[in-house]
Amino acid sequence: MKVSQSTLFLFLVLLVTNSSAQTWIWFPGDYENWLGNQMNNRRTERGVSIPVQWKLDGHEPLMIFTKTVELDEPEEIEVSAEGEYIVTIGWRIKYQGIKNSVTKVTVPAGKNEIKIKVINYATVPALFVKGKTINSDESWMTSPLDSRYLSKNMKHPDSPSGYYMNAGSGKLNDPNTPPSKFKLPTKPMEYVETKEMEGGTLFDFGKETFGFVKFHKLSGTGKLTLQYGETAEEALDAEHCETFDIIDIPSEKSDFTMPRSNALRYIFVAAENAEYDDVSLLYEYAPVEYRASFKCNDEELNKIWEVGRYTLQLTTREVFIDGIKRDRWAWSGDAYQSYLMNYYMFFDLETTKRTMYTLRGGDPVMVHLNNILDYSFYWFMGIYDYYLYTGDVAFLKQIYPKMESLMDFVLDRRNERGLVEGLDGDWVYIDWFDHEVDITGEVSFEQIVFCKSLETMAMCSEILGIDSESKKYTALAKDVRSKLSDFWDEEKQAFVFNRKDGVNSNQITKHANMFAIFYDYVSSEQKEEIKESVILNPEIPAISTPYMRFYELEAMCSLNEQEYVLSEIKDYWGGMLQLGATSFWEKYNPEHEGLEHYAMYGRPFGKSLCHAWGASPVYLLGKYFVGIKPTKPGYEEFEIRPVLGGLEWFESSIPTPNGDIKVYADKKNIKVKATEGVGTLIFKSSKQPEATIGDVEKIAENEYRIKIKGNAQEITIKYKAL
């Protein structure tokens, strides 16, 4: 067998990785949920902590880790755990462990079950085992139940049990840093400008950022007041700045770092009986890799892509949050967009999984995710995409029991027609509307995302081989899908907003209509009709949040309207840049002036100026201009449909699970290189194209196709853009 150097290298890397495979393990979801909520609950608002406004689920306080080993000779292992623990081998051998200390345990030769029980209420029971052959990893089983009393099939005969699962882990490989001590890394950052003001000093860090403020050589006996601002105006407004801190000076003259990290570009510091030499910041960040790149002839667009990346970087923390100043919370609808952008940027799966677990919490399900009906559905849809982009079946297996119980909750609350409605206690959100909307009854948008969620359940149960479930969900999805046509208004060529007592309302908004387009729930003809009668129709209320503009532009892209989308991007996101934005905002209204831009919720600085959903261009450019998407799970197969959309040229690299796809396109040349999977490049050309490798196939008038092998060979195509 002849292997290439790079394959050999990869092989060696895998080998090394495997032989030092011990990592902290826990009950899947419990740690992720705990960690995500530690972050959620660090939100403050004008000096007061604001815990999440939805149900906070705890973890299993007693966890049983088991592993059956067969040894030729006795092996000494080192056990560490977060929590009080006891190690049992077989029935008789017992070791007592002390919290956070290492216990040496000798596992006898022969076949033995190692059982380690860990109790921890405050933080999540976690385990680290290091031996010659025995190491903690996801091959260990975890359960809150003792195996003697555990039915492995507690729920359905053919379904994975949510109470006996392979351990969860998250690349925490240092035995001395247990999971509860995990912190995002920091690095020092200096301000770029400072200004003495009445009563204090204003520091400008030059751009939107996030971190721990540090005072150098702080002394005195008084106190410090810190007013944080995303703008200078906010930092200087004691009455209205959204976040501030007041601290008593620690007695000794020394460096002092604030205990909590904050969003800021500016800080105004007022010192009372206090002195300090200098101020700096410990920039706190998620250590994601910048795996994607994008460059084109349009410098404004390049800047938009970069600021989009920075916005996504800042809002990527322990989990994906909405905005770094506010709410600093994981919201399912916002996170769904972060997942999608992440696939075209960092391809960071740990944060994605942590966010999904945090949002979902535990059982029993008593309320929708974040209390919002639609947000339960975005969670399912996020898993659909996760599987499509990653092909990670192990995660599906772990999360499936939680999918089941959430879907059971949803199904229990359907109306007689089998459709969902907002019930007492549900928040039916969809979007912030600037006009009055009657949101009761059967809302078409909710049925669409419900249908997609049922399709997700059907897909996952089929992949996991749970036949009865896959049949059930396929039938349910089909049923809901067939009822979508009830909402179609033939005259208006649109899905109406809602339906009550069997009668369609007159309300129409863009939401259901645009989702129907890119979910392919309507025919090509209907799509074109919707484009004219809804999306481009000025009589239909305009969408005013970047949140839903994400989908509006996605719908237009999927209708091949890249030129329109490009001009919208330059207009809207370019507009923010022209106002000096260094990250993208929660909302932007070009008609506002001055301080109006920063107000929201009736508060002068209520608006978040670094909001994940503001970064959508990075997704739209990657998916619909560079044109890359998986067509089989984990990019086993993929499609590249480069579209210039008005640009002269672009050059981009998009990450795949274990590789990249690089695309260059101008009006005459397309260059493509992929390092895994099998792709199909589809493009339009007014002349017969020529490829350096492979056969170009004509598939329609002026449209061509060529297979791309993921072998890292660059293919160049000469063509002529239409």
Place this chain on the structure above:
Amino acid sequence: MKVSQSTLFLFLVLLVTNSSAQTWIWFPGDYENWLGNQMNNRRTERGVSIPVQWKLDGHEPLMIFTKTVELDEPEEIEVSAEGEYIVTIGWRIKYQGIKNSVTKVTVPAGKNEIKIKVINYATVPALFVKGKTINSDESWMTSPLDSRYLSKNMKHPDSPSGYYMNAGSGKLNDPNTPPSKFKLPTKPMEYVETKEMEGGTLFDFGKETFGFVKFHKLSGTGKLTLQYGETAEEALDAEHCETFDIIDIPSEKSDFTMPRSNALRYIFVAAENAEYDDVSLLYEYAPVEYRASFKCNDEELNKIWEVGRYTLQLTTREVFIDGIKRDRWAWSGDAYQSYLMNYYMFFDLETTKRTMYTLRGGDPVMVHLNNILDYSFYWFMGIYDYYLYTGDVAFLKQIYPKMESLMDFVLDRRNERGLVEGLDGDWVYIDWFDHEVDITGEVSFEQIVFCKSLETMAMCSEILGIDSESKKYTALAKDVRSKLSDFWDEEKQAFVFNRKDGVNSNQITKHANMFAIFYDYVSSEQKEEIKESVILNPEIPAISTPYMRFYELEAMCSLNEQEYVLSEIKDYWGGMLQLGATSFWEKYNPEHEGLEHYAMYGRPFGKSLCHAWGASPVYLLGKYFVGIKPTKPGYEEFEIRPVLGGLEWFESSIPTPNGDIKVYADKKNIKVKATEGVGTLIFKSSKQPEATIGDVEKIAENEYRIKIKGNAQEITIKYKAL
């Protein structure tokens, strides 16, 4: 209106109680479950911690306490909480609280909702509020959900929600001692004898006891080994004593108290490079009131009653446990007997409620209580009795959602005939059997306790006015009850043990048969038949545990066989006393000799010598000799059926919720005095009796009845015992 002095006094007491009513509050069940499991998990076995072997459920980490108040003028309140907290009044006023510190909050005049969110993972979120009119008590509402997103009827339209409930509390009224710091009280205790031995000193505390060993003026740099023993032999046996501690000497010369309390009568202390002046014990005890009394002419029986009381006192801790050396755990079957004994001894309801909450844990239910099928049913039956003895509807309302979800779990696991069977993962226990028993299929005993559990659900749902549920459970109970006759073997005059594939087995044990008697599930004729064909039939396997002897003797009592029962008590429990028992044992076999008495589970000192289920005489004497039981909830009505059963005389006082019933009986006189409720005294006499107050009514040949008013007046009856 003329009121008696005692009524006036009671009125004043209530007034005073109400005006200083602030107490620590929490989500009902969460703290009880947490506290009970703190105790459960303090069990050790030969130096190693043994956590519970069932699922340990955590608490809600975020709790929202709300109270709507209407004030004429602003009121300042003092808020303390266990956990980080935030106080919100209306939408705008927010206060940040620091864990364990007092925050002063001004509630404005007018109508306002006070909302306090408390986060605590390590211990249970709890709240203490002190004001002029605003105080924390059970009128506050608790929910893990924000009221904005809370449907108050999440489960059934007519059922109390398990997620929006009146706060729980437990007489913890000191703002400076938050619930997690609650400790049972201790008092100093001296040993009665000491003996220098090779390698150390043996201390004898004179009787079975429990507490923290204290070393006076401990010094040195070495270590101490403590071997605990319920017998001297155990304390001296380094290899087999069930519990021991090895501690390094703290460096300073000072008094040192062991961190963990232990069961012991003896301690053997071996000191290595260590010196101490003396040893004593801090006896740790539940501060229960000794509300019952019993005295009779038989000194052995008096001693049995007293040792029974002491056994119950020792096993009454934060919750009712099985035994103080082992398992030191709350087991539902054992606790059920403690509840019953407690009603005839301490009438301590806090411990009863705490135990029920600890056993039940949280939701979702994944396994039976303690993993045991029958133990789920004892839990329901415990609530049946609780309501009968106390009339406490507020508790029923709080616990009902947990009853519902456990019963849903049970109902989901029935077979096609609607009966229960042990499924994969279930432990079908019933009793320790000395002979081989096939415990598969439909087991008659389990159907009987299942039926009683369904009757409990029917009763509670009716009391709470949940009509649909009460109808459902009444029908289910009726159905199971009608199927009990399937197990009846006409030829053998007995319920067979089990039934498989529609065929009754040949196995017969006493268990189902004796429960059918005192649950009145069979006719009077059948009861007599069962007595002869099963209970007194030497061919039916004898019962060997005091656990099931409890019910065997109860069945005999309910068949008016007090004389038989008295002789059994004197024989069996008297037998333990003759062997020097100072508390009653887990198991006793009169045929054993010497050290054989202490062995169990293959371990020389494995047997618990202080086991709650060993104390049953205190229940049997109170209920079937003194003859007192409530006939309407909370002793609103009650019955007294004094039976000498071979005694010359007895004198007893039995507690009722807010009073006592005192009974004296000899062969010629019965004296009765009750302080609440309305009673009926029923007794047998061979002559027409005479009463000092009231009319004696003849109800059968030689049987009479007289009404007793709970007015604290003593009634004396002259009669002639049969």
